[in-house]
Amino acid sequence: LEQGGMRKAGRMLNALQTAEIAHLLESLPPKERELVWNLVDAEHDGEVLTYLHDDVREHLIQLMDTGELVAAVGSLDTDDLADIVQDLPVAITHEVVKSLDQQRRDRLEKALSYAEDSAGGLMNSDTVTVRPEMTLDVVMRYLRRLRDGLPDITDNLIVVNRKGHYLGVLYLTDLLTHDPEDSVAEAMTLDVQAIPATWSAREVATRFEQHDLVTAPVVDDEGLLLGRITVDDVVDVIREEADHQFLGQAGLSETEDMFAPVLLSARRRALWLGVNLLTAFLAAWVIGQFEATIQQVVALAVLMPVVASMGGIAGTQTLTLTIRGLALGQLTLKSTRWLLAKEMAVAAINSVIWALVVALIAQLWFKDADIALVIAAAITINLLAAAFAGALLPLALQRLGIDPALAGGVILTTVTDVVGFLAFLGLATLFLL
Amino acid sequence: LEQGGMRKAGRMLNALQTAEIAHLLESLPPKERELVWNLVDAEHDGEVLTYLHDDVREHLIQLMDTGELVAAVGSLDTDDLADIVQDLPVAITHEVVKSLDQQRRDRLEKALSYAEDSAGGLMNSDTVTVRPEMTLDVVMRYLRRLRDGLPDITDNLIVVNRKGHYLGVLYLTDLLTHDPEDSVAEAMTLDVQAIPATWSAREVATRFEQHDLVTAPVVDDEGLLLGRITVDDVVDVIREEADHQFLGQAGLSETEDMFAPVLLSARRRALWLGVNLLTAFLAAWVIGQFEATIQQVVALAVLMPVVASMGGIAGTQTLTLTIRGLALGQLTLKSTRWLLAKEMAVAAINSVIWALVVALIAQLWFKDADIALVIAAAITINLLAAAFAGALLPLALQRLGIDPALAGGVILTTVTDVVGFLAFLGLATLFLL
Structure with a gap:
């Protein structure tokens, strides 16, 4: 392709969702894949990497120098970082960890303490919590003051007590349809049971499927809220398990790259x-x-x-x-x-x-x-x-x-x-x- | 089991989600399955049937008399009804259709006009729409007046023009974090592209996976809003496709009942x-x-x-x-x-x-x-x-x-x-x- 065509292709590419870029990269033989990877804006690199299967991710990581890699990975939020940090070369991991402030370093450590295929490994720490005694009006004023807005895929706020123990969820739909003078306790739902961090990914998927959940809170043994799991990650679990079953029969790994060397x-x-x-x-x-x-x-x-x-x-x-x-x-x-x-x-x-x-x-x-x-x-x-x-x-x-x-x-x-x-x-x- | 034990078992059973009851029924050999099915409250029968695979559903339908079946199925909402009506005996279908009022009959007909494995077949008609010129304050007052509250799995309201054409979505999270004086047009998102009703279920699943969607609007050729697809149905599509791939290799159907006669x-x-x-x-x-x-x-x-x-x-x-x-x-x-x-x-x-x-x-x-x-x-x-x-x-x-x-x-x-x-x-x- 000549220069102008390349620039136009790059613009179209970077207008895609990062998951779509990842899908495209996986659909391409090595040479084309490297070409397209070079067109991806540096700011998207980190996120694209999190969406790729292990084999393809490794392929692309090898193409990047330390500076690029640290920049790409360092901008990820802690939960995404935890998902890919184990696949990085040790030297890079060191650089990345060094670049984090103490709070993010602690969070990363905590995220890495759970097995990848457990509820703890699946969960994100981006919970927004409220207390049962607040009125809905106060909750709504609180939400409007949140600097970054609410995280993606939020269908409820998690209700905890003073010590951080999980009590129930307040669905946004209930928050919006109840009288603003009502308390959180009056509008909240008690049916959503929290998921223990030790549950396997498969158990989590079954719970989501059988209860038609969008998000679910995760707690430790004492019922202390640790984080939440969102349905998009559950969909990935289901897809990976199906791949494992189908490819496993032929002795192939579910991370197999169709265009591997x-x-x-x-x-x-x-x-x-x-x-x-x-x-x-x-x-x-x-x-x-x-x-x-x-x-x-x-x-x-x-x-x-x-x-x-x-x-x-x-x-x-x-x-x-x-x-x-x-x-x-x-x-x-x-x-x-x-x-x-x-x-x-x-x-x-x-x-x-x-x-x-x-x-x-x-x-x-x-x-x-x-x-x-x-x-x-x-x-x-x-x-x-x-x-x-x-x-x-x-x-x-x-x-x-x-x-x-x-x-x-x-x-x-x-x-x-x-x-x-x-x-x-x-x-x-x-x-x- | 003696009488008292049975009653206790029935209470425990009916406290489960209907999807969990369906899963349990599929895990049981024929005799136990029939026993448990008789313990399910009549009011849950219809919903449980919608969650079952075709083979098991057919088995249980054969155990019910016309009256039970019409009662069970008649109480379903139109979209669920459309999913199972084709598996019913013709006589039952007639009875059920007769029992519907004209509006529900029209809706059922419309739902049945799309192929089961298309976006139109997957969609539900329970959309809540707003107009771009409304202020968020008005929207919130409108929501509080909704008689049945908002439907399950609602992460956004769909923004349409006067003629019902799709314009964008207003996420509940944006509704809650923006200034109430803002208009819908100012707070809405234009990035969510509507899904054409003719798309295959597989295309829909890919879109949901790549855009981390929870719900997506469905439109006709002219861009007129027809309904919406929710992520729980997409999860079912992914599961069924995986089953088809895995079981198909052995010449088995994905609806195969492990405990078939x-x-x-x-x-x-x-x-x-x-x-x-x-x-x-x-x-x-x-x-x-x-x-x-x-x-x-x-x-x-x-x-x-x-x-x-x-x-x-x-x-x-x-x-x-x-x-x-x-x-x-x-x-x-x-x-x-x-x-x-x-x-x-x-x-x-x-x-x-x-x-x-x-x-x-x-x-x-x-x-x-x-x-x-x-x-x-x-x-x-x-x-x-x-x-x-x-x-x-x-x-x-x-x-x-x-x-x-x-x-x-x-x-x-x-x-x-x-x-x-x-x-x-x-x-x-x-x-x-």
């Missing part, structure tokens, strides 16, 4: 391929035990992928349903027993149907009733094993502290491959030779 | 198993072409699943990344070309690494350098084919109007199975016999 991608993918190679060789080893059988009946080699694949597909269906049930918190130990029984019944019905179909095709293809019978039996066994594994694996993995979304699929297909080959070739060895 | 589940699953059986037999047919080769070198039968599986895993990684990129609107035709080149390069690197590893293992196992060379070549070919298919399939499917989240995985593994078996057994036939 080739070598980085290759290294990450290699790990997953290696894990899967182990399971593939386990299946191959099972087949190897039956070399003599295959030599005598080559049709077995032709048909064996059908047995394994049917098991893998059926098992994945059960597994997917179970993983989602766990993620939504809709699966208890008791209902798992019910689910297992149901999935086994579904598998039984489908194994009868598809064992018959496959047997019929095998019979027509190889004109050998024994092969047809053996494959029918093997498919039945494998579909039942698949349902069993699919229903119980996620719970078992969760107990062991292993993420089912990541490991479930690999382990399941190992089970269905091994059981499938073993049943098919084993039965063939017993009955065909 | 066995026969219903079996029938739905059977379809997916049938589709996959076709692709499995296609792979078997390919193997069948090489029966003579396998008879001579049985080691091929042992190793061939390794080739197919490595291709499937690598291809799924690329496919997953591409499907997510498409879903986020981050993949254009131009960047797809870049992505394809990158994925092919990643595949090239990984194919070299893993071809060497697999060749080494094959050599150690079967002491046959030719087999080792053939499997190395086959894995290289299959990983490259996998990357090619994984990068281009989703775009091609989308062009054809086929949902990549649903069909992508099946087609991809068909490609990697066929290419894998063909390359491995074909090369073996050429070089080993």
Whole structure:
């Protein structure tokens, strides 16, 4: 692009919301991304960085020198700063922390004391509080005197007592529709329960979804108000969790940059391929035990992928349903027993149907009733094993502290491959030779 | 449970939010679900139904008689009614529509005229509007006179001209912090662009995420205000889309009830198993072409699943990344070309690494350098084919109007199975016999 075009593109770019700039940057291959990043006004740099996924953020941080980075990051409010400060080079972190006044430094420390995926990690400290004994008229005069106005996404004021303990919320809608002579205590709502800072991000998201919340107060063990969580951050949590579930199945991280450098991608993918190679060789080893059988009946080699694949597909269906049930918190130990029984019944019905179909095709293809019978039996066994594994694996993995979304699929297909080959070739060895 | 326990359980249940009751119902196997449903107060029935996924809703609707159903659904506001009216039996719909007054009937008709997954389908009609020339003082007096207060989740009032055209929004926070003598025009915000009713739910979700919106006005082609969308409905859209992506891969619908009746589940699953059986037999047919080769070198039968599986895993990684990129609107035709080149390069690197590893293992196992060379070549070919298919399939499917989240995985593994078996057994036939 020539100079004039560039300047015009820069103006259009900087007129966008910072989240939109971040989205655009993530949609671009490295060269274009660097070009566009250079067009972003320095004053937006910090905010754009907070909206980016880890991989892309790291990419862009590498392009900035210390001065630029300290300037960009130093202008962020403490809560946003806390979100990205851990991804910065240590030297930069030092510079940034040095540039903060004592109050902001304390706040940053406090924000960093909570796990990133906890309510404490999600919360912002920009609360506006009122006392129950104030009249609404006084509240409104107080609001008009606020120097910076009210923070973005404010649907209520938080009501606390003298010691800072959470009491309830005063919705702005109630503040506006009640008599100005009423007290806060008369107009406030007690239904909004405060969220403990130790709750997980997932619990917070469920609470927001089930109570249609826009913001929620966060408290410590003693009920002392610490901050508030806003719905935009909850939306990000939901999106990230969904990405984790979807990408995790393929062994990818939810922070994966579509346009990551080739070598980085290759290294990450290699790990997953290696894990899967182990399971593939386990299946191959099972087949190897039956070399003599295959030599005598080559049709077995032709048909064996059908047995394994049917098991893998059926098992994945059960597994997917179970993983989602766990993620939504809709699966208890008791209902798992019910689910297992149901999935086994579904598998039984489908194994009868598809064992018959496959047997019929095998019979027509190889004109050998024994092969047809053996494959029918093997498919039945494998579909039942698949349902069993699919229903119980996620719970078992969760107990062991292993993420089912990541490991479930690999382990399941190992089970269905091994059981499938073993049943098919084993039965063939017993009955065909 | 005995009588007293039941009554206590009922009280606890009805103290929950309707969304929480819906979540609980979805977590229960059929019998317990019916038991709990009978404990829900009739006045909550309608709202609970709106929160349920289609399958569970249908289950519970079948348990209700016409009178109950008309009473439950008739009490809903028009927008909620529009969301579920299409799932009701025709006779019930007639009864319900008959029971509405003309104004509500007109509103319902209007709500139903938009596709469920469009901005028009998502919007509610509960807007509170003001005129730019009013002073804030007048606005506040107007709000205090509203009989029902302001609707839930109101962060702004919508500013329209005399003809009802959208002009901007007046945030409640601005209303509260500006001088009461100011006019609406002075305090309102012009940055919030109205959403056209024809936008897809996905576009709406992106807008909300990128602008951190709580509510947004919806307009028709002429800019006439039609209604507003609230963030709680957008959260549902994001959740449903994620479910669709995750469950779709296993051929499951996002409305799938974990505790659906066995026969219903079996029938739905059977379809997916049938589709996959076709692709499995296609792979078997390919193997069948090489029966003579396998008879001579049985080691091929042992190793061939390794080739197919490595291709499937690598291809799924690329496919997953591409499907997510498409879903986020981050993949254009131009960047797809870049992505394809990158994925092919990643595949090239990984194919070299893993071809060497697999060749080494094959050599150690079967002491046959030719087999080792053939499997190395086959894995290289299959990983490259996998990357090619994984990068281009989703775009091609989308062009054809086929949902990549649903069909992508099946087609991809068909490609990697066929290419894998063909390359491995074909090369073996050429070089080993």
